[in-house]
Amino acid sequence: MKPAIEIRNLGKEYTLKSGQSYVALRDVITNSFRNIFTGSKSDQKFFALKDINLDVMPGERIGIVGHNGAGKSTLLKIISRITPPTTGEAIIRGRVGSLLEVGTGFHPELTGRENIYLNGSILGLKKTEINKQLEAIIDFSGVEKFIDTPLKHYSSGMQLRIAFSVAAHLEPEILLIDEVLAVGDMEFQKKCLGKMEEVSKSHGRTILFVSHNLAAVKQLCTKGFLLENGENKLYSDINSVLQTYSSSYLQKVNRTAIGSYDLGQHPNKIKLGSGLLSAKMYINNILSEEFIPGNDFKITAGYYLAAPLVDPEVGIVIKDENYNPVIGLNNKHLGKKLQLKVNEPGEVTILIPAFNIYMPGKYFVDLYLGDQVHYFECLYDAFTFTVLPHDVFNSGEELRPEWNKIFISNMDIS
Amino acid sequence: MEKFITHIQPPNRFSLGLKELWQYRELFYFFTWRDIKVKYKQTYLGILWALLQPLGMMVLFTLLFSKTWKIDTGTIAYPIFVLSGLILWNLFSSSVSHAGESMIQHANIIKKIYFPRLIVPGSAILVALFDFMMGLIIFFVFCFIYKQPMHWYSVFYFAAGILIILLAGFGAGTFLAALNVKYRDFRYTIPFLLQVLFFSSQVIYPLYSVQQTWLKYLLAINPVNAAIELFRATLSNQAIDTTTISIGLTSTVIIFAVGLYYFRKTEAYFADLA
Known part of the structure; x- marks a missing residue:
């Protein structure tokens, strides 16, 4: 069987613009005049990704881990064709669904139902596919009552629920997920993670998963791909990758x-x-x-x-x-x-x-x-x-961590 | 499954990507549908708003140039004359300004999801076309009121005029959209550019009344002039100025090709810049 994703010597170079997020035409004009007189200075360049090679077989679920700025998101952006590579190539076999952020393209004036259609079609679903899944999506979101109200009347939690539901019902052969589970309430996150696990296991879906939530990575993924400064350090089973990552983390913090x-x-x-x-x-x-x-x-x-x-x-x-x-x-x-x-x-x-x-x-x-x-x-x-766990009230009993993220030092119940 | 093989490489050669656009036709529809829906949901007066704007301008220009300073428009009544120019001009100006702003407005989606980027300015133009259709209905109502004579073949002249506007608006709009992504201060020039183009278009005056031939043909570079010339051709007994139309057609083709080429060439990097 041919790999679902085949990446060869992939690299991405960015030009570092000092202090500015965008170019203004006036700066380009003034700078080019300045450069004529002072000799041109070239912009700083750096490789966000260097010489990446990766083969992913259909049905494998890969967790991509690394420190911030290691190139995780850049890699997913190239595979999902949002940005082109500078060197190398990638061959993707199968339909790609990318979930780089939930709720992309939501419009506050449209109703929940209308936004499901819009968001679904942005994520690559056909209208007939959305029609087929609509009931399931609405059910899953748990906001049936408000589905025909404009989105601007929703709480942010409800908006996220709709967004997650659309995302969880995508059915491409290859699913790219980047940090989408970092937001939203815990219970619903778990529901989504469970849903993705279920469809990927039963339908043999290939998943690339980027998250700082290492527990979620461990739960969902079979293999890990560790990136460090744009280079691949390790591609192996998920446990050894997470171990290597944690120990490299301690070296990095420089205690x-x-x-x-x-x-x-x-x-x-x-x-x-x-x-x-x-x-x-x-x-x-x-x-x-x-x-x-x-x-x-x-x-x-x-x-x-x-x-x-x-x-x-x-x-x-x-x-x-x-x-x-x-x-x-x-x-x-x-x-x-x-x-x-x-x-x-x-x-x-x-x-x-x-x-x-x-x-x-x-x-x-x-x-x-x-x-x-x-x-x-x-x-x-x-x-x-x-x-450290501690009996803060001297009651002889530690608080249960699932109910006590913080504790209240002076309270009264009478 | 073998059908969906994507080969990702550094961008090298130029293509129009028509096949891919066809695959994404539903997104095209959804973007257009969303903008029209939101637009008419947000404004209190709804559809009426699309009608009031050209009507108000028509009344103003009629009072000024048909009553106060007389502009000779031949056999065609001034309100019909100016309304035909106004609705075409509005189609052009909203195509250019909406398509020009569209990429920046969609920066969030562009950074997160891949789809053929041409859909964004393309649907902005379809929204402008929708507004134009409303204006066109009003135009026919006034033609009826003023008993404006028309022929069955007028339809082809109308269509030709609209097509020129759409092609030129698409070319200029995509060009500006791509420039706007790259140079964020470029957008401030768009209102000024449009104002210059408005007064160089034969909306409130007929181009044949321009005395100097060189000036007339200089103005003809503006594609809106050729479009209006064709649109009005069957409404009066004034002969069509073929030179104006040839110049306008040439510049339309150039604007369309340059805009499309520049957009396609730079679109791969939009996500890095936006």
Whole structure:
């Protein structure tokens, strides 16, 4: 049998545009004039993907894992033909359905039913196929009552349910999924994952799955494809790929001592030598990585700035081990202006007294610094810590983690 | 299953991709259907709105140029004269501006899903055509009121005029759409370009009244002039200016080919730029 996906020496090169998300004609004109006089400077280029080779047999389910910026999404975009490769080739045998984001093309003025048709046809379903599946899609979504109301009256949760339902009922031979399960409520996510597992197992569907939710990857996929800086590090069974990924993760975070991290070489770094350079985590003012609920949680982030930032923003996002964000906070939420030092090392302190995070397990913390306009650096998974199970109320009984992500320290029931 | 073999390679040679467009014809339909539906759902007056706009302009121009400053339009009544020009001009201008903006409006979908990109400006033009059909009905109503004589073969002249507008609008629209993706500040020039084109089109004045021959043929480069010339050909006893039409046809073909070629050539990178 021929492979469903055959990728040979695939590469994708991007041109790095400094500080701008799009080109303005006026800049092109002024720059070309400037270049005549000062000698042209070429834009920086980098390979988002290098020399990728991959064979996927029909019915295999591949989890693509790697750090942020490793090229996972770029690979799916090339296979789904959204963007062309720079080198190499890929042969795809079978109809491809790509789910790079749920709810693409939804229009708030149209009803739920009309949006199912629109979204379905954008995702490549024929009208007759949608007609056939319509009842099943509406049933699955659980919003039958509102199906003929314009989408603008839906809650965001209901919109997602419709979107997921359409997605879960796609029937191509090859399904590409990128981070779609990162949103939506847990129960419905599980339902979708179950549905995809069911159809892929019973219909022998080929799946490429990109997600930070490693638990979901493990559940759905048979094999793993580990990407690092645009190159393939490992293509093997899912368990060994996930193990390699976790251990490479610990090397990457560059821990210098317990609770101390050197961020100078972090993969998401915009500019070496400036921005966020180090992080320390204190629990009750002691460097530590093991957290007992209810204690003081403090982060100090070392930085260096060569130019001042207008209205700087510093913040963290704490995510659980399935990479679901739990808490995000920054100085703007507090309405607080920060004075950051320029041309000398400085330090920002984030303090959460009596932090009531309860759910035991491993947590990852993203750290960011910038003013959104001139400079913005977000270091994903800058460091990790573990929340230990603990009897916070001294009742002789630990709280059940499925009901207690946080706990409430002063409450009364009478 | 063997039917669906996709070969992905770096883009190299140019093709129109007509076969693929045909495969995606339903998406074409859904995009057009969505825009028409949303448009007439959102506005209170609904379909009426598509009619009021050309009617208002017609009344204004009739008061100005048939009562105050007399423009000689021969045997054709001025309201009919200006309305025929206005509905064709509106078709052109909304084709160009909507198709030109369409790729940026759909940036989110383009970054997430693959489909032949030509569908986006293409359906924008079909929406403009739908509005035009409303205007055309009004035009025939006024022809009836003013007892405008017509022939059975007028239909072919009408169709020829509309076709020129659609081809030129499609070419200019796709060209601007592709430029807009690449250079985001280009869109600010579109309203200005359209204004220049409006006054160089024979909407409120007949082209034959332009005295200088060189100026007349310079204006004829604007394809809207040839389209209006053909559209009005059977409505009055004024002879058709074949030179105007030849110049207009040539520029229509050039605009169509350049726009389509540039769009197809750059569309592979839209997702990277948008």
